[in-house]
Amino acid sequence: MRFTLNGAATEVAAHPMSRLLDVLREECNLTGTKEGCGEGECGACTVLIDGVPVVSCLVPVAQAEGHEVTTIEGLGDDHPLQHHFMNEAGAQCGICTPGMVLVASTIPADASLDDIRVALAGNLCRCTGYEAIYRAIMKAREATA
Amino acid sequence: MPAVGTSVVRKDGIGKATGRTKYADDLVFPDMLHGRTIRSTIARGRVTGIRYDFDTTGFTIVDWRDIPAAGRNVVALLEDDQPYLVEQEVLHLAEPIVLLAHADRETLNAATVVIEYEREEPLFDPETSGIILKSLGIDKGNVEAGMLEADVIVEGTYRTGHQEHVYIEPNGVIAVPEEGGIAIHGSIQCPFYVEKALKSLMGDDAYIRVVQTETGGGFGGKEEYPSMISGHATLLALKSGHPVKIIYDRTEDMVATTKRHPSIVRHRTGVMKDGRIVAMDVDIVIDGGAYVTLSPVVISRGGIHAAGPYRCDNTRIRGRAMFTNTPPNGAFRGFGAPQTLFAVEAHIDRVAEALEMDPVDFRELNALRPGDTTATGQILTGDCSALDVLREAVRRTDFRARREALRGTNRGIGLALFYHGAGFTGSGELRLASKAKLALTPTGVRILVSSTEIGQGTRTMHAQIVADSMGIPYEDVEVAQPDTKKVPDSGPTVASRTCMVVGRILQRCATEMRERLGNLTPAEYFARHGALEVLKEHEPPAWIQWNDDTYSGDAYATYAWGCDVAEVEIDRDTYEVRPVKFTAVQEFGKAIHPALAKGQIEGGTAQGLGFALLERVVMRDGGMANASLTNYTIPTTLDTPEMDIVILDNPYEDGPFGAKGLGELPIDGPAPAVINAIRHLAIDVREIPATPEIVYAACASR
Numbered sequence A: 001m002r003f004t005l006n007g008a009a010t011e012v013a014a015h016p017m018s019r020l021l022d023v024l025r026e027e028c029n030l031t032g033t034k035e036g037c038g039e040g041e042c043g044a045c046t047v048l049i050d051g052v053p054v055v056s057c058l059v060p061v062a063q064a065e066g067h068e069v070t071t072i073e074g075l076g077d078d079h080p081l082q083h084h085f086m087n088e089a090g091a092q093c094g095i096c097t098p099g100m101v102l103v104a105s106t107i108p109a110d111a112s113l114d115d116i117r118v119a120l121a122g123n124l125c126r127c128t129g130y131e132a133i134y135r136a137i138m139k140a141r142e143a144t145a
Numbered sequence B: 001m002p003a004v005g006t007s008v009v010r011k012d013g014i015g016k017a018t019g020r021t022k023y024a025d026d027l028v029f030p031d032m033l034h035g036r037t038i039r040s041t042i043a044r045g046r047v048t049g050i051r052y053d054f055d056t057t058g059f060t061i062v063d064w065r066d067i068p069a070a071g072r073n074v075v076a077l078l079e080d081d082q083p084y085l086v087e088q089e090v091l092h093l094a095e096p097i098v099l100l101a102h103a104d105r106e107t108l109n110a111a112t113v114v115i116e117y118e119r120e121e122p123l124f125d126p127e128t129s130g131i132i133l134k135s136l137g138i139d140k141g142n143v144e145a146g147m148l149e150a151d152v153i154v155e156g157t158y159r160t161g162h163q164e165h166v167y168i169e170p171n172g173v174i175a176v177p178e179e180g181g182i183a184i185h186g187s188i189q190c191p192f193y194v195e196k197a198l199k200s201l202m203g204d205d206a207y208i209r210v211v212q213t214e215t216g217g218g219f220g221g222k223e224e225y226p227s228m229i230s231g232h233a234t235l236l237a238l239k240s241g242h243p244v245k246i247i248y249d250r251t252e253d254m255v256a257t258t259k260r261h262p263s264i265v266r267h268r269t270g271v272m273k274d275g276r277i278v279a280m281d282v283d284i285v286i287d288g289g290a291y292v293t294l295s296p297v298v299i300s301r302g303g304i305h306a307a308g309p310y311r312c313d314n315t316r317i318r319g320r321a322m323f324t325n326t327p328p329n330g331a332f333r334g335f336g337a338p339q340t341l342f343a344v345e346a347h348i349d350r351v352a353e354a355l356e357m358d359p360v361d362f363r364e365l366n367a368l369r370p371g372d373t374t375a376t377g378q379i380l381t382g383d384c385s386a387l388d389v390l391r392e393a394v395r396r397t398d399f400r401a402r403r404e405a406l407r408g409t410n411r412g413i414g415l416a417l418f419y420h421g422a423g424f425t426g427s428g429e430l431r432l433a434s435k436a437k438l439a440l441t442p443t444g445v446r447i448l449v450s451s452t453e454i455g456q457g458t459r460t461m462h463a464q465i466v467a468d469s470m471g472i473p474y475e476d477v478e479v480a481q482p483d484t485k486k487v488p489d490s491g492p493t494v495a496s497r498t499c500m501v502v503g504r505i506l507q508r509c510a511t512e513m514r515e516r517l518g519n520l521t522p523a524e525y526f527a528r529h530g531a532l533e534v535l536k537e538h539e540p541p542a543w544i545q546w547n548d549d550t551y552s553g554d555a556y557a558t559y560a561w562g563c564d565v566a567e568v569e570i571d572r573d574t575y576e577v578r579p580v581k582f583t584a585v586q587e588f589g590k591a592i593h594p595a596l597a598k599g600q601i602e603g604g605t606a607q608g609l610g611f612a613l614l615e616r617v618v619m620r621d622g623g624m625a626n627a628s629l630t631n632y633t634i635p636t637t638l639d640t641p642e643m644d645i646v647i648l649d650n651p652y653e654d655g656p657f658g659a660k661g662l663g664e665l666p667i668d669g670p671a672p673a674v675i676n677a678i679r680h681l682a683i684d685v686r687e688i689p690a691t692p693e694i695v696y697a698a699c700a701s702r
Helices: A020-027 A080-087 A096-103 A113-119 A129-145 B013-018 B105-110 B143-149 B191-202 B223-238 B250-256 B293-303 B337-354 B358-365 B386-397 B399-406 B428-432 B458-470 B499-516 B522-529 B594-614 B668-678 B692-700
Strands: A002-005 A008-011 A046-049 A052-054 A069-072 B033-041 B045-052 B061-064 B094-103 B113-119 B133-139 B152-160 B172-177 B179-185 B208-212 B244-247 B263-271 B279-287 B315-323 B410-419 B435-440 B445-448 B477-479 B531-537 B559-570 B575-586 B642-648
Touching: A046 A096, A046 B013, A046 B477, A052 B105, A080 A096, A080 A129, A080 B013, A096 A113, A096 A129, A096 B013, A113 A129, A129 B594, B013 B179, B033 B105, B033 B223, B033 B642, B045 B094, B061 B223, B094 B105, B094 B113, B094 B223, B105 B172, B133 B293, B143 B279, B152 B337, B172 B223, B179 B191, B179 B223, B191 B208, B191 B223, B223 B244, B263 B337, B279 B293, B279 B337, B293 B315, B293 B337, B337 B358, B337 B458, B337 B668, B358 B410, B386 B410, B386 B559, B386 B575, B386 B642, B399 B410, B399 B559, B399 B642, B410 B668, B435 B499, B445 B499, B458 B477, B458 B499, B499 B531, B559 B668, B575 B594, B575 B668, B594 B668
Parallel strands: A002 A069, B033 B244, B179 B208, B279 B315, B445 B477, B575 B642
Antiparallel strands: A002 A008, A046 A052, A046 A069, B033 B094, B045 B113, B061 B094, B133 B315, B152 B263, B172 B179, B172 B244, B263 B279, B410 B559, B435 B445, B435 B531, B559 B575
16 A cells, blocks of 8 residues: 655555554554544544545545545644644643644635634544634734735 | 743643654553453343353453452552452443453454353432432531521422543553563553552552553543553553553443533522522432442532532531442542532522522622631631622623623523632641652753643643742753652642642742752752752641531632633524533632633633533443444534633632632533523523433423
């Protein structure tokens, strides 16, 4: 199975029906992608395939073949969203944060607060009540505008 | 520049935002096995046979007979009643019976163990079970005399359901053979609770080390149950000689681990025509489940808060935690108080209504003031802010005008006034004798405490307190990972005590460290003189007097205060109620880190709104029938309203820089504020979660 992972050509030996989540975490050793529920409800395992958020616990690795997969590690460690999630306390326990940051990275710059709510509706956070996450996204946009 | 009072960058922020931070399931040890728990499928009975319907080659199999000879089959906590593994008697569904480990997770999960039982009739109703785990009574004045004096008596019964914590990281630990004993690395709130529980399992002389890995949320849900999981992983690791990882999936976590205690609270309140409360009679039943665990402490905190933040000379509170054949309920943010504060605040609106009084006027008249006594007879001082939070919330929301304006629409507005005692109850902090330590490093100073970072900001807030108390930059303070072989026992990370109590010990350590350094910086001192450590023990305020037998005296060193206002909208076709605007005015002494404090209030509010409207645990045959995030719904971005958070200062003299406890306060208010907003729509709901079915039933019975 070959796909592009965070910009680099990657080949994995996993069974085609293996969960992309397990392949990323256990074969590619990228543990920034988290498992919260295993049924696509919480969004903690969100990654991007060709720039579109998907829940990697419901994606067989076969579906990634030939596509571009981006995990939180693919954003590097100097992305404006990462700094603002840190500065605005948008991350508390941090387990939902990789998924939140990845989805946030796909939200258009002109999105309204309601649009942001809709975009993040598939990502559960139990710590923040989401308000600090909105603040982080808004601040990151101001900084890059 | 001082760090306290500013929103410095949290110590663990960038690791979390980049995904680099390692949680329990991210750790791999050489030759590690995966562990799995085989659980009872009945609620009550006896095990008569166990059959292994798989090729057991390569498996490690553990049952109760594998408990070490020096140890006991007991998860030590308050009472020695809960076993690690069933010997014969099954008392609840999902009770652990057999443990399996294997190197390959797929092979492990495919194994089938058949347990045969002799069934017995289970008890599911806490009101009729007849078995009391713990009861308490609080008496002040003469309640019957007060009722006789009253012009009007208002009665009511209020119910709350189970609530599941839904930390996004499920429970999990790894047990690693080490030094002839065991090291635990896991998602844990209270490392020394796990150590104590493993001592009961392995014997007092065993080598036991407990390390907290980064923890993806707790909310009380990782207070006691990690002791059970750690014991299981330990048994498998001891038998196999390999590290063993046990990570629960979401369904197992929901079915098997603790939840908030369901409650039934009956109120009878005597009032004069002018609105003065003259008698409060409160009876509380909570469902403890099949073992004692922490229920005595939960009913205690619930009972102490049950009369609400009101002055009343004649108060009687009775509380009982009852046995049922269901998985034990346990610690959950608020610890009994959200249940009893829901009941009293929903009831207070009904009392005001019975007197045809405005709910704000009624509360203003009866709210506790400095100099008043609580139900346990504690005299409140200047740190009582009930009227301040109430008046600010009313002013901020223009509550009275808004209430008038919304009348007859599909929107309602309601409020709740509440308080939350900080730290352990009564003499609890004295008994805990918590310790904290500071150690010089070549570049600054290191904090050594067992208080855990579970998202709330422990590391950051402690480092701020130490930095300012020593007069050094925040960046020069580092925080050690909680490891029971390295840090002193600072008590558990519970009860809104991590800032107020442990932060205070650290402040005293830092003050002494500063004196000993003289004019030198930590780095200069370290270079000249080498290592220096300061260890201090908590000194609760000397005035605290508490009687455990009569449940009277100073229940808490101080209280935090809140007033929440909820505006809700009802869909008249579906009976769905949604919160549309939420205002929280809260006083907790002083915010050490305003952004983190705000985060506690916003997050606690969202969790409280879930408790109020969405989060329904369906129990069937003694177990959670909707154990998935598809069927048990917590608030998403589309279920949480716009929030207006107001923090009032009222520095508390025995807290670090004036801080009280905050963690639990925010979850006390949302449920009653929402139910009172629904009452404003002329719908009489006395039960949460107020799902469309409950709201429909209330409308239909009008």
